Amino acid sequence: MASEDEKAVAFDAEAAKSTVMELRSTFGSGKTKSYDWRVSQLKNILKLTDDHEKDIIDALRSDLAKPELESFVHEIALIKSSCNFALKELHRWMMPEKAKTSLTTFPSSAEIVSEPLGVILVISAWNYPFLLSLDPVIGAIAAGNAVVLKPSEVAPSSSSLLAKYLGEYMDCSAVKVVEGSVPETSALLEQKWDKIFYTGNGKVGRIVLAAAAKHLTPVALELGGKSPVVVDSNINLKVATRRIISGKWGCNNGQACISPDYIITTKDYAPTLVDSLKLELKKFYGEDPLKSEDLSRIVNLGHFGRLTNLLGDSKVSDKIVYGGQKDKPNLKIAPTILLDVPEDSLIMNEEIFGPLLPIITVDKLEDSFDIINSRPKPLAAYLFTNNKKLKQEFVSRISAGGVVTNDTTLHLTLQSLPFGGVGESGIGAYHGKFSFDAFSHKKAVLHRSFAADAPARYPPYTPGKLRLLKALLNGSIFGIIRALFGWS
Amino acid sequence: MEGVKKDLEGELEELRETYNCGKTKEETWRRSQLKALLNLLKEKEDDIFKALKQDLGKHQAEAYRDEIGTLVKSVDYALANLKKWMSSKKAGLPLAVFPSTAELVPEPLGLVLIISSWNLPFGLSIEPLIGAIAAGNVVVIKPSELAPACASILATSIHTYLDNRGVKVIQGGISVGQQLLQHKWDKIFFTGSAHVGRIVLSAAIKHLTPVTLELGGKCPAVVDSLSSTWDKEIAAKRIISAKFGTCAGQACIGIDYILAEKRFTSNLVELLKLYTKKMFGENPKETNSIARIINKTNFLRLKNLLEEPMVKTSIVHGGSLDEDNLFIEPTILVDPPLNSTLMTEEIFGPLLPIITVDKIEESIDFIKSRPKALAIYAFTCNETLKGRLISETSSGSVTFNDTIVQYAADSLPFGGVGGSGFGRYHGKFSFDTFTHEKAVLKRIDLLFDIWFRYPPWNDKKLMLLKSAYKFDYLGLLLKALGLKKS
Numbered sequence: 001m002a003s004e005d006e007k008a009v010a011f012d013a014e015a016a017k018s019t020v021m022e023l024r025s026t027f028g029s030g031k032t033k034s035y036d037w038r039v040s041q042l043k044n045i046l047k048l049t050d051d052h053e054k055d056i057i058d059a060l061r062s063d064l065a066k067p068e069l070e071s072f073v074h075e076i077a078l079i080k081s082s083c084n085f086a087l088k089e090l091h092r093w094m095m096p097e098k099a100k101t102s103l104t105t106f107p108s109s110a111e112i113v114s115e116p117l118g119v120i121l122v123i124s125a126w127n128y129p130f131l132l133s134l135d136p137v138i139g140a141i142a143a144g145n146a147v148v149l150k151p152s153e154v155a156p157s158s159s160s161l162l163a164k165y166l167g168e169y170m171d172c173s174a175v176k177v178v179e180g181s182v183p184e185t186s187a188l189l190e191q192k193w194d195k196i197f198y199t200g201n202g203k204v205g206r207i208v209l210a211a212a213a214k215h216l217t218p219v220a221l222e223l224g225g226k227s228p229v230v231v232d233s234n235i236n237l238k239v240a241t242r243r244i245i246s247g248k249w250g251c252n253n254g255q256a257c258i259s260p261d262y263i264i265t266t267k268d269y270a271p272t273l274v275d276s277l278k279l280e281l282k283k284f285y286g287e288d289p290l291k292s293e294d295l296s297r298i299v300n301l302g303h304f305g306r307l308t309n310l311l312g313d314s315k316v317s318d319k320i321v322y323g324g325q326k327d328k329p330n331l332k333i334a335p336t337i338l339l340d341v342p343e344d345s346l347i348m349n350e351e352i353f354g355p356l357l358p359i360i361t362v363d364k365l366e367d368s369f370d371i372i373n374s375r376p377k378p379l380a381a382y383l384f385t386n387n388k389k390l391k392q393e394f395v396s397r398i399s400a401g402g403v404v405t406n407d408t409t410l411h412l413t414l415q416s417l418p419f420g421g422v423g424e425s426g427i428g429a430y431h432g433k434f435s436f437d438a439f440s441h442k443k444a445v446l447h448r449s450f451a452a453d454a455p456a457r458y459p460p461y462t463p464g465k466l467r468l469l470k471a472l473l474n475g476s477i478f479g480i481i482r483a484l485f486g487w488s
Numbered sequence: 489m490e491g492v493k494k495d496l497e498g499e500l501e502e503l504r505e506t507y508n509c510g511k512t513k514e515e516t517w518r519r520s521q522l523k524a525l526l527n528l529l530k531e532k533e534d535d536i537f538k539a540l541k542q543d544l545g546k547h548q549a550e551a552y553r554d555e556i557g558t559l560v561k562s563v564d565y566a567l568a569n570l571k572k573w574m575s576s577k578k579a580g581l582p583l584a585v586f587p588s589t590a591e592l593v594p595e596p597l598g599l600v601l602i603i604s605s606w607n608l609p610f611g612l613s614i615e616p617l618i619g620a621i622a623a624g625n626v627v628v629i630k631p632s633e634l635a636p637a638c639a640s641i642l643a644t645s646i647h648t649y650l651d652n653r654g655v656k657v658i659q660g661g662i663s664v665g666q667q668l669l670q671h672k673w674d675k676i677f678f679t680g681s682a683h684v685g686r687i688v689l690s691a692a693i694k695h696l697t698p699v700t701l702e703l704g705g706k707c708p709a710v711v712d713s714l715s716s717t718w719d720k721e722i723a724a725k726r727i728i729s730a731k732f733g734t735c736a737g738q739a740c741i742g743i744d745y746i747l748a749e750k751r752f753t754s755n756l757v758e759l760l761k762l763y764t765k766k767m768f769g770e771n772p773k774e775t776n777s778i779a780r781i782i783n784k785t786n787f788l789r790l791k792n793l794l795e796e797p798m799v800k801t802s803i804v805h806g807g808s809l810d811e812d813n814l815f816i817e818p819t820i821l822v823d824p825p826l827n828s829t830l831m832t833e834e835i836f837g838p839l840l841p842i843i844t845v846d847k848i849e850e851s852i853d854f855i856k857s858r859p860k861a862l863a864i865y866a867f868t869c870n871e872t873l874k875g876r877l878i879s880e881t882s883s884g885s886v887t888f889n890d891t892i893v894q895y896a897a898d899s900l901p902f903g904g905v906g907g908s909g910f911g912r913y914h915g916k917f918s919f920d921t922f923t924h925e926k927a928v929l930k931r932i933d934l935l936f937d938i939w940f941r942y943p944p945w946n947d948k949k950l951m952l953l954k955s956a957y958k959f960d961y962l963g964l965l966l967k968a969l970g971l972k973k974s
Contacts, residue, residue: 028856030880069945073953099899104561108893110900115882117905194906206693213689216682216701218910223696242942250943284943294943395928396513399595402927407588410929416579417590417927422597423674427698429925442912444900445878448890450719458729459767459777461549469549473557473896474564 011180016187019176023119023146026173033116033144037171038090041141044169045134046083049076052165056130059157063129064252065297065331074251075131078413082135085415085432086142093142093436096445104473109447114440116144117218118194123150123185123208125199126299127255127353129158132222136197137175139435145195146174150188152200153181154299193217195439199257201351202424220428220438223421224257224351225378229408230368230394231265231273232385240384240406241276245284247382247408249335253296254355255303258380258402258409261352264368267361274337274359278322281335289334290327297331298354304331307354310347311336323355343371365390369397377401377423382408401425499656500599500671503626506653507598513624515574519567521621521650525614526563528649529556532641536610539637543609544735545780545814554734555611558896562615565898565915566622573622573919576928587932594923596624597698598674603630603665603688605679606782607738609638612702616677617655619918625675626654630668632680633661634782673697675922679740682907700911700921703904704834705861706744709891710851710877712868713752723867723889724759727840728767730865730891732818736779737838738786741863741885741892744835746842747851753844757820760840761805764818773815781814781837790816790837793830802841848873855881860906865891884908 031037049056053076060066060075086093099110120140124133133151140147149166151159163177178184189196189211198208199222212219229244248260265273285292298304308326311317316338317324323336338358341347347358362368365385372381381400385391391405401421402411411417412431420429430438456468511517529536536556540546579590600620604612613629620627629646631639643657658664669676669691678688679702692699709727714720730743737743748756769775781787791809794800799821800807806819821841824830830841845851848868855864862884866877878886884904887894894900895914903912913921941953 033879067943067945069943069950069953072950077954099897102898104896105893108890108897110897112901113878115879118882202696205696209693209696210690213686213693216685216689216703216907216909221696246942286944292944294945391930395593395926396595397510399924400926402929403593404929404931406931407929410585410588410931411590411927414579414581414585414590414927414929416581417929418592418925419927422924422926424696427696429927441882441905442901443878443883443905444885444894444897444902446885446887446890446894446897446900447874448888448893450716450722450889453722453725457553458725459547459549459733460769460775461547461777466549466552469553469557473553473561 011178011184011187013187013190016178016191019148019178020119020191020193023148023174023176027116027118027146032141032146032174035090035094038141038144039087041170041175042083042087042090042138045138046080048165048169049079049083052161055161056158059161060129062157063126063155064255064299065295066252067294067296069294070250070252070296075128078131079134079138081413081415082138082431082435086138086436089433090142093433099444105446105448107449107452111445113443113445114143114436115443117439117441118145120145120147120439121150121188121191121193121196122147123196123198123200124152126152126154127252127257129155130162132199133162136199136430136435139430140197140439141175142436143439145439147176148188149175149177150185151177151179153179195219197430197438198222205426220420220430221426222257222419222428222430223379223424223426224353225376225421225425226261226351227258227378227380227382227400228368228372229260229263229382229384230365230372231263231269232365232383232387232390233266233269233272234386235384235406237272237276238280241273241280243407244384245277245280245335248357249281249285249295249355251409253298253333254357255296255299255353256409258412259353260357260382260408261378262348263357263359264362264365264371265359266365267363270339270359270361274321274339277337277357281322285335289323290325290330290332295332295335295355298333299331301331303354304328304333307333307352307356310350310352310354310356313345313347316341316345316347319358366393369393372398377421377425379421379425380404380409380411399423401429496658496667499658500628502653503599503628503656506651507596507626512626512654513596515570517651517654518570518574518621518624521655522563522567522570522618524649525618525621526560526567528645529560529563532645535641535645536638539641540610542637543606543635544782545778546735547777547779550733550735550777550779554895555608559611559614559618561896562618562898562914562918566618566919569916570622573916574624579927585929585931589930589932591928593926593928594623594919595926597922597924598625599672600625600627600922601630601668601673601676602627603676603678603680604632605740606632606634606638607735607740609635610642612679613642616679616913616918616921619913620677620922621655622919623922625922627656628668629655629657630665631657631659633659675699677911677913677921678702685909700903700913701909702740702902702911702913703862703907703909704740704836705859705904705908706834707741707861707863707865707883708851708855709743709746709865709867710848710855710873711746711748711752711756712848712866712870712873713749714867714869719867719869720755720759721763724756724763725767726889726891727867728760728763728818731840732764732772732778732838733767734892736781736816737840738779738782738836739892741895742836743840743865743891744861745831746840747848747854748842748844749848750844750846753822753842756842757804757822760820764805768818772817773810773813778815778818778838781816784811784814786837787811787814787816790835790839793828793835793837793839794819796828796830797825799824799828799830806838849876852876852880860884860904860908862904862908863887863894882906
């Protein structure tokens with residue numbers, strides 16, 4: 001147990017360097033490559049999550065006032081599911097993949113071998129501090145790497161819990177947690193990593209990219225954006241409303257990268273939608289949502305101020321049709337709906353990441369496509385409709401990390417779908433096998449024989465050889481035969 | 489300069505408009521462009537040969553083998569597989585989200601920049617272009633100004649054969665490159681040196697542009713003590729061909745240096761000398777079958793490598809230099825100092841050092857202690873050694889008993905790791921590198937819904953959700969019906 005004096009020593013560049021050196025040495029020993037090691041570490045994460053479920057829920061309540069159910073469903077259950085899936089599939093993932101060979105390289109056999117990249121840095125975010133820390137770590141370990149986790153200091157109870165229990169349950173020579181804020185993160189970023197996996201915002205994402213560029217380190221960025229929800233009129237309104245509310249306020253009170261950010265619907269339908277949202281919101285959170293235990297609070301004063309500022313513009317606050325109540329001492333903001341805020345307002349140009357839901361109206365629903373496409377590509381895009389053609393158009397014309405029709409946020413839970421952004425919403429993807437792949441190098445291995453040799457490859461070059469080369473490269477049997485017999 | 493800038497803006501604007509109108513997403517456009525590339529390669533073959541001869545002194549056979557021929561193969565492969573690559577892939581789903589469908593929908597990234605290198609000026613421009621077009625993007629190619637005749641032919645022939653509103657070649661030197669990098673790209677594909685690779689990465693930060701870096705490194709060839717004469721001859725031929733016969737060693741996957749056992753080295757050197765003479769004649773400069781060094785800067789760089797202390801004395805064959813003709817004789821060295829520049833930086837020229845070891849297994853530690861290369865070669869019949877090389881070393885690729893051919897394999901990813909780069913291409917990997925794989929989840933209808941998904945929360949709902957997440961459907965049913973307590 002570190003004494004107070006030791007704890008006070010800053011984690012500086014020297015400390016970061018020696019941390020990386022230790023991990024490199026562990027990785028170099030080959031320990032993390034073994035199937036058994038990877039399995040044991042994944043099982044330890046499972047055990048940690050099982051043994052300390054209550055502690056995790058308490059930490060999340062302390063950091064975010066996150067309702068127990070959300071903590072279970074969105075963090076604990078998803079970590080377990082991720083571990084179990086990796087444990088089930090790991091053998092298969094680790095096996096080399098046979099690759100087809102063609103006439104051009106005949107005779108040969110080829111395979112693609114997955115190997116770990118080496119030493120990974122995972123920097124996670126504050127809104128889902130367990131999920132976003134452990135999910136990438138699970139992928140890094142499954143792929144056979146050593147890993148340093150830097151949890152977000154904005155969720156301090158979760159960060160210290162991760163440091164404590166990962167320290168107890170995991171192999172510390174290969175898996176470490178470094179707590180801290182900007183100085184510690186900067187010290188870590190100065191080092192040479194084999195991959196950096198960052199979840200957070202675009203501003204810090206760029207700082208990570210700049211640090212990585214020096215060492216030619218590949219980076220995955222899981223960022224965010226303004227995830228739009230397009231709502232058609234011909235739908236089961238009650239279910240759609242519940243799913244929108246669930247994706248927005250039911251996900252850390254809107255502080256989630258794939259939360260519906262804003263709605264687009266037709267001018268005609270907007271009043272109906274607003275009424276339905278009001279009705280269901282009252283059912284979910286009661287008459288006084290600030291008192292509801294089922295909503296996370298705003299994480300800190302900084303974000304509270306940021307969200308208050310979004311409503312500061314009178315042209316925006318005038319458009320509030322529901323909610324707007326705030327409780328600063330308790331960092332609570334009630335579910336707030338706005339109708340037809342100006343498109344150039346701050347609330348319509350920055351990722352909201354909070355419980356404010358603007359609704360933009362259009363004449364025809366098809367107009368929403370241009371609105372969405374004129375903005376940076378979001379992490380997710382949602383559409384509620386029963387119109388098959390509209391669905392097809394949406395899927396083919398809207399570029400986003402992921403698209404869900406007739407629901408929100410659910411794709412995060414699926415191991416078979418890659419989770420990641422495009423354009424401003426990020427680079428790379430993970431979940432399921434995509435996690436394993438994200439932290440692996442796919443090495444091409446080609447086995448050739450001494451047996452058959454094509455003299456056409458070598459100088460001195462003759463016209464005959466050139467003809468044969470052409471035939472060989474075109475993979476045409478007839479061409480080869482003709483060239484061999486000097487017929488072409 | 490302002491005029492150039494404005495023109496550049498205009499060109500890029502045109503490309504973005506083309507992309508936004510949706511034309512390049514259609515299969516017909518992609519097919520037409522790929523077919524146009526085939527026509528270009530067939531009809532412009534002579535011009536391409538001439539340009540490669542002019543810029544690099546490359547022989548036609550080498551030009552066909554390494555550039556035109558492999559490109560034709562790649563375009564054919566892309567045409568044959570395009571439909572399959574473009575189609576959505578179904579993804580598996582757990583019962584918990586029934587009824588739904590999930591799929592992966594490939595979509596183009598948008599405006600792509602391909603920066604290619606001078607040593608395979610056509611190959612390294614068009615191979616990525618095939619992938620970018622197949623994936624439905626609009627493209628700018630910035631070929632290397634160090635191979636100007638090739639850059640010029642590339643520009644005119646692409647302009648003639650392909651859709652100018654969708655594919656452009658922008659020629660120029662460093663300043664043009666820098667201007668291009670200021671713009672917003674949806675992907676940058678770079679082939680070249682680590683030094684410029686860093687510049688590209690830094691420029692990409694502003695717009696969070698994903699980048700593929702195809703760099704280089706010191707590709708070692710582990711040559712085991714072979715017993716069969718046939719095997720030894722084949723190995724020697726393939727080594728010579730990969731070193732001196734591939735752009736005079738100026739190739740990212742060319743053999744950089746050899747590792748061989750001391751007891752085998754003199755035999756190996758004899759064979760290498762023999763086959764160098766057989767392939768390139770007594771006077772290689774006259775035979776016209778070895779490329780030249782690209783320019784004076786690189787010539788002098790290579791000359792300096794040889795002038796370092798104890799390097800010159802380690803030459804066992806060749807070593808003569810002709811500055812006027814930018815020609816360096818195929819040169820073999822045995823055990824130059826390990827701390828010489830020759831042995832610490834990528835050679836990229838026709839100098840072949842052989843480092844001797846007592847036992848061939850020592851090669852593994854030698855390779856491991858150095859930056860990860862783009863390719864590792866090994867000539868051996870020892871299956872244990874092969875297994876150890878695959879599992880104990882890391883590189884872009886490993887090829888046994890041959891060299892370079894992995895470049896032509898459509899089913900193998902081509903790319904580096906660590907210092908040799910990141911990202912990959914060739915075959916479907918080219919398509920994927922210029923594609924965003926979009927996750928799409930469709931809930932079938934809105935009639936069926938799980939009431940315990942929603943607040944207000946209580947213990948009962950928590951219990952039901954726990955069952956659902958454990959895929960304990962029977963338990964779920966019983967609990968929901970109140971027939972089982974948790």
